[in-house]
Amino acid sequence: MATDLPSYQSEVLSLTHVANDYYELKVKIPAGLHWQSGQYIRLGLPTKAVTDQKKVRALSPAAPEEAGYLQLATRTRQTPSSFKTQLLELQPGEAVTIYGPLGNFTLPTLDHPLVMFASGVGITPLRALIQDALSQKTTNPIELIFTAHDYHLYQADFEAWAAQHANFHLHIVKNRQAAQAALLATTQHYGNTADYFLSGSETVVDAVQTFLTTTGAINADQIHRDVLYGY
Template sequence: MAEELPSYKTELISIENLEKDYYEIKIKKPSDMNWVAGQYMRLGLPTKEVTEKKKLRALSFASLPEDDVILLGTRTGKEISNFKQNLLTVQPGEEVEVKGPLGQFTLPEDENQTLVFFAGGVGVTPIRALLEKLAKDKSERTIKFVYSSLDYYFYKEDFAEFKKSLPNAEFIFVRDENDVDRELTKLTNELANDALYYVSSSEKIVEAVSQSLQDKGIDTENIKHDILYGY
């Protein structure tokens, strides 16, 4: 029998429409809740009438526990789900439910392991937390971060700040499939299986990028996935 997830009642701090259908959500961190960079949670809306079968939605932590705020990023997509419609009506101070943490999209124990991060769109949220953790630790390991988006880059200003504390990090912002393939080809030629590869995006993109990495000679055990199942 599966162990029940810890559940916390807390409150919304804010929801901000950053650009087009991109939203940043801030939730008050329950004092007794902790997680590890790269993990995710499930969000519930107890004050709303969500008509969809799935009453909770998985969202990755974009912040660290010591930030004292749960930072989340999401998109509504062209057709807004009933859950997202309800979410956008939640007011500051209104109750929300948080369950978790979950997931193994976390940093390796080897503090010298070279890391390659690939994010597509809003899949950047867990990678923001991973990079914040590395920056706070002033990690000297080799880090390559490829971020692909057609129209908007979440947390771009934060990444510029993190990079100041990461002397061996390279951040690469691209826009289309050809750019992604070019950068991944360069990285796999340079690093091969001496790096651990993190891939976070929609299911379709994660599958495509992971297959591309394997085609370039990367072993499956050197690839970690974080899949966003819809908006």
């Protein structure tokens, strides 16, 4: 339960409508909160009347702590929950509650390749992991396979990083067939020498893990999962 976790009071810095139903929320880092890239927090809205049974939502920072703020991104879908409806009404300076951090979806020792797969808004923890790895000046390959039907969140950032870092390779895809082709190519190239990071809905992550362990012959202990639940 979120109430059993360390909690911090903070405030909104900005809320931006990025595109379609994607939004980015920046929150001031409260004193005492520290996290590793890839971990997630739970966000509470103490000034709002959230009618959902779940009063908080899990969100993964899309940038390392060194960015100087909590960079959170989400999407609402066609019928937003009460929480998301209230979140979209937040104003700069408004209070929020942060619980956490949680999770172990974090970087391994950077001495071998990283293959990262994201679906939709699942890109958020991977953006932080990639930015962190590049800032550590790793020369090992980093492959990002990013699938979305309509809009690829942070695509411009990834394109800029790919232009700046010869070891970072970006694969933007829009359907299952293209995603599987890119995954198969990476497994054939790196095999079990790489760590595989998967982030997205439970259905997508389960399917990709099955594809990696069967068609790709990747050992299960090389695969790291981050599952997004609900909107």
